[in-house]
Amino acid sequence: MLLTGAEIVVRCLQEEGVEHVFGYPGGAVLFLYDEIFKQDKIKHVLVRHEQAAVHAADAYARSTEKVGVALVTSGPGVTNAITGIATAFMDSIPMVIITGQVPTHAIGEDAFQECDTVGITRPCVKHNFLVKDVKDLAVTIKKAFFIASTGRPGPVVVDIPKDITTFKTEFEYPKTISMRSYSPVNKGHAGQIKKAAKLLLDAKRPMIYTGGGVILGDASAELAQLVRALGYPCTSTLMGLGGFPATDPQFLGMLGMHGTYEANMAMQHCDVLLAVGARFDDRVIGNPKHFFEEPRQIIHIDIDPASISKRVKVDVPVVGNVRDVLRELMRQTEAVRGGPDKAALKAWWAQIEQWRGRDCLKYDRSSAIIKPQFVVETLYKVTKGEAFVTSDVGQHQMWAAQFYKFDKPRRWINSGGLGTMGVGLPYAMGVQLAHPRATVACVTGEASIQMCIQELSTCRQYRLPLKVINLNNRYMGMVRQWQEFFHGNRYSESYMDALPDFVRLAESYGHVGMRIEKPADVEPALKEAFARKKDLVFMDFLTDQTENVFPMVPGGKGLSEMILV
Numbered sequence: 001m002l003l004t005g006a007e008i009v010v011r012c013l014q015e016e017g018v019e020h021v022f023g024y025p026g027g028a029v030l031f032l033y034d035e036i037f038k039q040d041k042i043k044h045v046l047v048r049h050e051q052a053a054v055h056a057a058d059a060y061a062r063s064t065e066k067v068g069v070a071l072v073t074s075g076p077g078v079t080n081a082i083t084g085i086a087t088a089f090m091d092s093i094p095m096v097i098i099t100g101q102v103p104t105h106a107i108g109e110d111a112f113q114e115c116d117t118v119g120i121t122r123p124c125v126k127h128n129f130l131v132k133d134v135k136d137l138a139v140t141i142k143k144a145f146f147i148a149s150t151g152r153p154g155p156v157v158v159d160i161p162k163d164i165t166t167f168k169t170e171f172e173y174p175k176t177i178s179m180r181s182y183s184p185v186n187k188g189h190a191g192q193i194k195k196a197a198k199l200l201l202d203a204k205r206p207m208i209y210t211g212g213g214v215i216l217g218d219a220s221a222e223l224a225q226l227v228r229a230l231g232y233p234c235t236s237t238l239m240g241l242g243g244f245p246a247t248d249p250q251f252l253g254m255l256g257m258h259g260t261y262e263a264n265m266a267m268q269h270c271d272v273l274l275a276v277g278a279r280f281d282d283r284v285i286g287n288p289k290h291f292f293e294e295p296r297q298i299i300h301i302d303i304d305p306a307s308i309s310k311r312v313k314v315d316v317p318v319v320g321n322v323r324d325v326l327r328e329l330m331r332q333t334e335a336v337r338g339g340p341d342k343a344a345l346k347a348w349w350a351q352i353e354q355w356r357g358r359d360c361l362k363y364d365r366s367s368a369i370i371k372p373q374f375v376v377e378t379l380y381k382v383t384k385g386e387a388f389v390t391s392d393v394g395q396h397q398m399w400a401a402q403f404y405k406f407d408k409p410r411r412w413i414n415s416g417g418l419g420t421m422g423v424g425l426p427y428a429m430g431v432q433l434a435h436p437r438a439t440v441a442c443v444t445g446e447a448s449i450q451m452c453i454q455e456l457s458t459c460r461q462y463r464l465p466l467k468v469i470n471l472n473n474r475y476m477g478m479v480r481q482w483q484e485f486f487h488g489n490r491y492s493e494s495y496m497d498a499l500p501d502f503v504r505l506a507e508s509y510g511h512v513g514m515r516i517e518k519p520a521d522v523e524p525a526l527k528e529a530f531a532r533k534k535d536l537v538f539m540d541f542l543t544d545q546t547e548n549v550f551p552m553v554p555g556g557k558g559l560s561e562m563i564l565v
């Protein structure tokens with residue numbers, strides 16, 4: 001059976017079980033859109049900007065175990081999508097982005113809406129392809145999904161010239177794929193895991209440090225089993241929240257630049273550190289020189305060998321899928337008689353409880369002005385901790401991470417590595433479409449929300465009942481905080497003095513708008529909003545302009561050099 005390239009692309013997506021494609025049409029992809037129109041297995045979601053298409057597909061993948069798919073046209077369609085692609089790349093999100101390209105004969109001739117997609121995206125993708133022969137199309141798409149979803153996940157771009165979508169060839173979609181140049185390791189080395197188990201059990205001051213790899217590797221159950229069996233303290237990066245239940249007493253909270261005092265101090269003063277699916281980035285350990293002032297032995301489990309000893313030299317590296325490695329590590333620790341040193345562990349927990357007693361997340365609860373922390377705490381109370389929470393980037397992101405206790409994986413959706421403002425609303429769209437009956441809240445700020453606010457139109461078209469919690473302090477909050485601490489209170493270009501009326505703006509898109517100005521009105525407003533099951537409700541909370549995120553580890557400082565108040 002002969003099919004056109006456009007028909008082949010759609011058939012390939014159907015074979016991969018794709019249910020939603022996020023995109024925006026343009027000249028180079030019109031034959032693809034024509035084929036999407038002719039079928040009903042795949043639902044296309046029309047965004048209002050290509051950046052939002054990739055962000056929405058990204059969140060779709062983060063909140064499920066599926067590969068996100070986006071479709072954009074050539075030239076400006078691709079360049080608009082770059083921020084979303086780079087965001088997904090930094091956080092290792094499995095995605096396939098199909099991009100249109102000018103006809104093959106016009107490539108390199110500065111044709112209308114031409115750009116070098118392969119060259120532009122090369123630094124921010126796991127891999128990319130330019131399809132030059134329609135006969136290669138099916139196998140290329142199969143490779144794209146395989147590469148995106150295996151090993152350390154990441155976005156893969158498939159660039160398809162317009163004429164390739166019109167040419168015909170026989171269609172056969174490969175059932176499996178084998179690539180000589182790409183063969184990720186899944187099973188960890190047995191000898192290394194045995195070493196790790198012995199080191200863990202010999203620890204006097206153990207610490208378990210987890211990252212986004214636990215979420216991506218679907219290893220939350222295995223992590224919880226190991227942590228509880230050992231009785232050791234556990235902390236998480238921003239990307240790993242929900243990998244271990246936040247309400248568990250063994251969880252010390254998030255660590256890093258805005259992590260808890262107890263998590264950072266335990267991280268700094270432990271004698272054996274087990275790192276699981278984390279990469280020791282600058283926002284987590286601060287200055288590596290300061291980190292190594294305290295001696296410790298480090299076990300590092302990661303699917304990506306390039307992440308091991310990249311910033312911090314480790315003693316026992318274990319390359320493999322974190323779920324499989326944790327299962328074997330659990331088996332090895334159970335096989336050793338006696339278990340951990342109970343007396344030493346008791347003394348270690350006593351020290352941790354002293355650090356915990358500092359109550360580093362306290363804030364003024366008697367204020368007559370709405371405190372942003374109070375809004376997030378109340379959001380947690382009203383949703384009973386069961387919501388999917390997306391966020392933009394800034395102070396509101398840190399408050400959401402600190403005060404919303406995530407007990408389940410894939411419920412916390414935010415941009416970690418790239419720190420992309422504007423992701424919150426399209427992230428919420430992707431999550432809601434993946435989980436139609438779920439409660440989805442977008443925690444944002446008045447600066448971030450405006451970067452993709454046109455997606456309120458998309459929400460209207462698809463009747464997405466999101467709840468937007470806008471912590472409005474009339475500043476680019478995190479920028480202002482750094483200017484206060486490190487730039488002599490010179491608030492250069494950080495004051496948003498031309499804000500829209502968010503209530504009326506939401507209403508102009510056909511949604512419900514609320515303005516909340518008093519602490520006493522916070523809980524009633526949230527209850528009313530979440531009771532409106534079919535409506536998008538935009539809640540504009542006027543919050544304290546002077547509030548800062550604490551604790552804070554200043555740039556270049558160490559974990560024990562936190563600013564607490």
